Amino acid sequence: MNTDEAPAVRADVPGTFAHSVLAERHPALVRQVRDATPYPPAVRGALDGLLAEITDGTVAPLPPDAHDARQWDAWGAGTAVGRPWYDLTFLWGESYFYRRLLGAVGYFAPGVRQGLDPFAPFKDAELRGTAVDEELAALDALAEHPERERADALLGAALWGNRADLGFRITAGETAPGGAAQLVADERERLWDMLPPGDDPAATVHLIADNAARELVPDLLLLDHLLHTGRAGSAVLHVKPYPYYVSDATAADADAALRRLAAAGGAAGEAGRRLWDAVAEGRLAIGAHPFFCAPFGYAEMPDDLRRHLATATVTLLKGDLNYRRLVGDRLWQPTTPFADRAAHFPSPVAALRTLKSDVVTGVAPATVAALDASGEPWRVTGTHALVQVAGADA
């Protein structure tokens, strides 16, 4: 199917979800970042400048001496600069917003704030929170269950862990995410068929992570299960090269989650120490390719990343943004076959996603009709989820 058949998601129509992200979520986030850390006047000024720019101004360029100014030029910054933010496509505009926010807090420039994650206060609080304690303690009860039940439970935890996304909560407030957990597409069986239990040292699972803390912990536990049961001989965890979309996991977040697990008691601690050993022995690698923060879909991934992902028996792709980048950030008919949209991906791929934006494919017509008839904004509230698989029959 030609991508021109569906319009790109844009943020220029008031009343749409994408518009609300630029008009409400981004300004709220700038204020939250400014309040979460005792920033000096220069940083506060830069954040205020960014706030004014995204509210009333036009897109400003990166400083010419920024380490990635040429990269962003190649990614289209030249044509974006000087235009209203709402003129940009949603994916490009969101991505550039996060790059600019990091610039405002001095993340990239030499100096005392270089490399300091502005979202760390939110991520740390979540990782230390009692909700994680409770989730880890619940693992002990799983040990007695048959392997397939444990696998399903861990897959479910990784799937619904995607609801814990901190960016989502900024506008979801206290009452959401919640409601009935519901899968709009359920291809778990096909996923497990690709990874039979046993000793297959050649099976490699790649996991393209989404959020840190409450999502990354169950992601890691799922990888541990795959490695421990021999469903996979090795694994690669792909994280972001720099802080992104508020809570997206970086290598520092992966280390923090591994420490949290390894220090836990019971089954969680055992899994954490196995994961620690797996990293130490090279069976679990952590990667952070620059393209994971690029403002484009995965169909446009560079050759080196394509070759790397092609080594996967299956790639688990987590979360809403990764899904948008997989199928294309376009307003597809929800019945558009997922396998068609994901056919470009270099390995078999399984999307594990709670729905937090308008993009969706691969939903059966009767399901779409029932969801639409419910009158609920089922695509964007995080109350619905999907497990979809493509490339498994190749």
Ligand SMILES: O=P(O)(O)OC[C@H]1O[C@](O)(CO)[C@@H](O)[C@@H]1O
């Ligand atoms: O963490 P996730 O599941 O990728 O969700 C993040 C989602 O939140 C947003 O940033 C704002 O809705 C979306 O653009 C994005 O798809």
